[in-house]
Amino acid sequence: MRLSVRAAARSTAPAVIEKERTETAVARVDHDAFRLIFDRYARPVTSFIYDMVGQRELAEELAQETFVRAYKGMAGLRDESKLSTWLFGIAKNVAYEALRSRRRRNYVAIDEVTEVQVRDESPLPEGQLLNKELSAVIESALAGLDDDKRTVFTLKIYQQKSYEEIAGITGFSIAKLKTDLHRARAEMRRRLGPYLEGVQ
Amino acid sequence: MKCEAVLPLLEEFTDGELGAAPRQAIEAHLAGCQACVEAFEALGREHALYARYDRGLEPGEEMWAAIVARIDLDDRPVESAPSSLWARFAGVVGDLFAVPRFVPIAATACAVVLVGVVVWKAQQAPDAVPDGPGIATTSSPSSPDVRPPDNAKGPDAPASGPDVVEPPSPTNMIVKAPRTKRRPSRPATEATADVAVASAIPAPVAEAERHYIAAIKVLTKDVAAEPSGGAAAKVLDAPLKELDKNILAARKAVETNPEDPVAVINMMAAYDEKVDALQRMARYQVNRDR
Numbered sequence: 001m002r003l004s005v006r007a008a009a010r011s012t013a014p015a016v017i018e019k020e021r022t023e024t025a026v027a028r029v030d031h032d033a034f035r036l037i038f039d040r041y042a043r044p045v046t047s048f049i050y051d052m053v054g055q056r057e058l059a060e061e062l063a064q065e066t067f068v069r070a071y072k073g074m075a076g077l078r079d080e081s082k083l084s085t086w087l088f089g090i091a092k093n094v095a096y097e098a099l100r101s102r103r104r105r106n107y108v109a110i111d112e113v114t115e116v117q118v119r120d121e122s123p124l125p126e127g128q129l130l131n132k133e134l135s136a137v138i139e140s141a142l143a144g145l146d147d148d149k150r151t152v153f154t155l156k157i158y159q160q161k162s163y164e165e166i167a168g169i170t171g172f173s174i175a176k177l178k179t180d181l182h183r184a185r186a187e188m189r190r191r192l193g194p195y196l197e198g199v200q
Numbered sequence: 201m202k203c204e205a206v207l208p209l210l211e212e213f214t215d216g217e218l219g220a221a222p223r224q225a226i227e228a229h230l231a232g233c234q235a236c237v238e239a240f241e242a243l244g245r246e247h248a249l250y251a252r253y254d255r256g257l258e259p260g261e262e263m264w265a266a267i268v269a270r271i272d273l274d275d276r277p278v279e280s281a282p283s284s285l286w287a288r289f290a291g292v293v294g295d296l297f298a299v300p301r302f303v304p305i306a307a308t309a310c311a312v313v314l315v316g317v318v319v320w321k322a323q324q325a326p327d328a329v330p331d332g333p334g335i336a337t338t339s340s341p342s343s344p345d346v347r348p349p350d351n352a353k354g355p356d357a358p359a360s361g362p363d364v365v366e367p368p369s370p371t372n373m374i375v376k377a378p379r380t381k382r383r384p385s386r387p388a389t390e391a392t393a394d395v396a397v398a399s400a401i402p403a404p405v406a407e408a409e410r411h412y413i414a415a416i417k418v419l420t421k422d423v424a425a426e427p428s429g430g431a432a433a434k435v436l437d438a439p440l441k442e443l444d445k446n447i448l449a450a451r452k453a454v455e456t457n458p459e460d461p462v463a464v465i466n467m468m469a470a471y472d473e474k475v476d477a478l479q480r481m482a483r484y485q486v487n488r489d490r
Contacts, residue, residue: 038267042259050255060263067267131252138253156215157250163217182211185246195249196242 034071037083042067044159045091051154052095053102054143062098066091085168088159092151092169099147134195141191145184152177153184201229206236214243401454405464412471419478443477446470 045066050059069090077086142150151170155161161169166177189196206229212218213226230237401409450467457463 035264038264042263043257046257046259046263047255050257056257059257060259063259064263064266064270068270071267071271131254134249134252135254135256138250139255157247158253163215178212185211188250189246192246192249196245 030074034074037070037087038067041084041087045087048088048154048159049091049095051142051158052092052147052150053098054139058098062094063091066094069094082168085165088155088161088165088169095151096147137192137195138188141188144191145187148172148176149180149184149187152180153188156181201225203229203233203236206230206233207239210236210240210243214240214247401451402458402464405454405458405467408468409471412468412475415475416471416478419475419482422482423478440474440477443470443474447474 042063046059046063049062049066050056053059053062066087070087073090077083142154145153148170152166152172155166155169156163163174163177166172167174170177172180206226209218209222209226213223218226230240447467447470450463450470453460453463454467
């Protein structure tokens with residue numbers, strides 16, 4: 001039954017009705033604006049969440065959840081220049097919730113996955129095959145980091161966020177994120193060693 | 201700068217996070233230190249390797265459609281204001297005509313409003329209607345006090361974002377009802393039935409309101425009389441109380457602006473929503489108990 005939803009969503013107080021009449025016109029603009037936001041951030045947000053949870057379908061669901069929460073909270077965003085930080089903050093929380101939920105259910109944690117599954121799709125040019133293998137290795141290496149280090153690493157390396165932005169997204173102090181980033185790099189370096197040597 | 205000072209800063213230097221002075225100092229050092237240059241280039245190779253990571257993700261229309269479906273965006277054009285009070289009122293009470301037992305009530309309501317408002321407009325004579333029991337009117341023009349919760353930042357707000365505030369939403373707003381006399385708590389299904397008709401509400405509108413109240417009374421009895429013992433009514437007491445708050449607010453607006461047709465329409469719509477909710481409850485219980 002959707003009574004509570006109707007009651008909440010269709011307040012018929014006159015002031016709200018008038019506001020809704022005005023906002024109905026505005027809502028269409030917001031809809032278009034939100035589509036622009038989606039177009040701009042769908043890939044980076046989904047990529048970030050995927051790096052965090054390591055599962056494609058789950059990452060897409062969580063990305064949807066992120067945008068839904070963002071849409072509902074958009075009116076509270078005072079400073080549009082902080083949109084990216086705010087949006088990634090939601091994504092980070094959504095990802096952390098999923099990780100906690102998964103651990104509570106005693107699923108196999110992604111950091112327990114040590115075996116690298118090389119995708120066997122042939123024929124592929126040698127370079128592309130190497131890239132797919134490398135991607136799997138990077139994915140496995142990311143999974144080996146703890147949540148905080150993985151968050152900081154992927155936000156810095158893959159999302160190109162500044163320390164200040166990462167602090168805003170995560171709530172971490174600059175000192176903590178610097179330490180986590182340094183240790184994450186060291187761990188990634190260790191796991192990707194053979195591939196790094198091959199790049200020289 | 202010496203190598204011992206440069207090496208720990210190379211990661212920040214690579215990340216572009218150093219201020220102008222240390223950055224220039226490191227650049228000057230790198231110009232003459234091969235060992236530090238090699239360390240710097242190793243970091244660059246790492247970044248180049250990471251850049252080859254291909255997740256194979258392509259979020260697009262399918263994800264957008266799923267998001268839209270979840271947030272239930274309505275892309276219909278903005279409805280223009282009703283061209284006439286009669287047309288809108290007929291629409292609001294239309295559902296009542298769908299239920300045979302309420303046809304007489306709906307027909308009466310329409311007829312009363314149609315004739316009565318014309319007469320009232322001509323005479324512009326406010327009619328006094330005695331207060332009834334139940335929800336008391338208040339002489340003070342206080343409006344519902346709406347404030348966000350104390351923790352204005354929602355769970356998704358960034359820790360250091362003073363400009364980002366979780367907007368008030370129906371789920372987190374604390375609505376203080378106008379000051380009224382203290383009365384014992386009553387089920388929301390019954391509360392509306394005793395609403396007081398304020399003297400400022402035009403007589404024909406008050407008459408239509410009484411028809412709505414009569415419908416609500418009948419439906420309330422229907423819901424309570426079901427074999428489940430009105431369990432649905434107990435569970436849905438909170439949202440029904442929310443509907444009552446809407447009705448009160450809408451009535452307040454009519455009392456304040458009795459000549460405003462929009463306020464009247466809104467009040468009728470608020471009653472309509474309560475009737476609709478009770479109808480759904482009654483139908484739900486009938487279907488469930490089959």
